[in-house]
Amino acid sequence: MADNNDWEPKIVAFCCNWCSYGGADTAGMGRFQQPASTRVIRVMCSGRIDPLHVYNAFLEGADAVLVTGCHLGDCHYVNGNEKTELKYQFLEEMVKQLGLEPERLYLNWISASEGERFANFINDVTAKVKEIGPSPLKPEGVS
């Protein structure tokens, strides 16, 4: 493993089509600087994100997983993000019990206009993950 300064964590960000993906887009258009650590996965609604997807991301080698969606009440599908929140409660408790650092999993609501917020969020998470190092669930041979 290269020393920690060179190491770039891999962060999987699940973004909903209507808000947080737009937020990521706005961050780019607004030219807010952010590290190249994220891999964005676009889903139609954050309610589509099953805890299974999050596990899969970790097992495939993600160092952190971000679950993002529209602000509560703004969901394009009425209440999709409320379902996300409910599922996230379980996920959070599971990850805690499993012994993974809580710094590896985040839930955040980002609207399409909040480019700066998205960029700051990515910056913060990347810095924290760099501190704690690679995920213990990373498979052999994946950097």
Place this chain on the structure above:
Amino acid sequence: MVEVGDKLVGYATDDEVRKRGASGGLVTAVLAAALEKGMVESVVVLKHIDEYEAVPIITDDVEEVLASTGSMHSVPVNLAKYAVDRKVAMPGKPCDIKAVIEQSKRNMIDLDNTYLVGLNCGGTMPPVLTKQMLIEMYDIDPEDVVGEDIEKGKLIYRTKDGNEKAISIEELEEAGFGRRKNCQYCQLKIPTNSDLACGNWGVIGDLAGSATFCEVMNEKGKKLIENAVEAGRIEVAPASDKAIAIREKVNGVMVKMGETTQEKVFTQMPDEERLPYYREALADCIDCGGCKLACPVCSCGDDAKCTLFHSLGDNYKMSMFHLVRLLHLSDSCIGCGQCTDVCPVDIPITRIQMSFSIPVQTKLNYKPGMNADEKPPFFEVMIK
């Protein structure tokens, strides 16, 4: 007349059933009467093979129901899935009843059609270990045993020649025998979630050993008792205050024991030790899927998320199958121990599952298998 909430002491009128029953044969007689009078189409009972082996059968033959009297502490099978899609009456330990209620929440069992006769349960024992225990601790040939009982914290075995030997459960459990691990920290001993909660706790005086204490929990329980009395199969009388107090006391002691053990077993492991522990324990898994099949709460069937997204070819550090199962059951695990029992490589799955379930269930203040109207929190998605 019987009312909901009544606490009664009763016994089977048939002398043969009363004698063979563990405590007065009331449960057998109630089940037989329900079948006889057409309240149900069939009854789920255990068919004895020997003292350590029995198979669950679904029968519509009254004789077969009557023949099934007597409790079996060493047959830890869960009966819930036998009630799926049938109009049955069934006896059950608290965990059987919990499982039936969880199945009904998943629309697999119609509770209106299912009569649940709960049995007090201080814990069950694994058959193979029990035989070994009899030889090593009791110095009794397993084949000579004719009866068993748990009383005042002691496990008692009666042999053919009329002798009794009692050893305290604590002593047995320290030696690695005794009740199954999950029973040691179970905290539901009187099945208050059933229709009729029966058992021998609180049967005192002359009646001890030949009568059953039963509490009518709801309308269905009332129907069961009234039906059996009408059919002339049982006789009941209100329980004395002393009997009720004794039953409460026994229950209190048992629940307390469970709580203490739970605290001991589930002391929080330090953060950094947890992941290696789970990984190491689950690494032995041979993907037989037995835990999923045996789980009495699970109702997904063949195309379940836990199996569909799991492949042996994955080079993952933890099994997706177990991760998904741990999450899906975190709010609903009833701690019955079936998964540990069937596991061919002896992974303590129940213990692992419960270490995730206990914090979640405590946090959400949800007790699975207790109230059929309370949906699992994971299902609850509110439309505002």
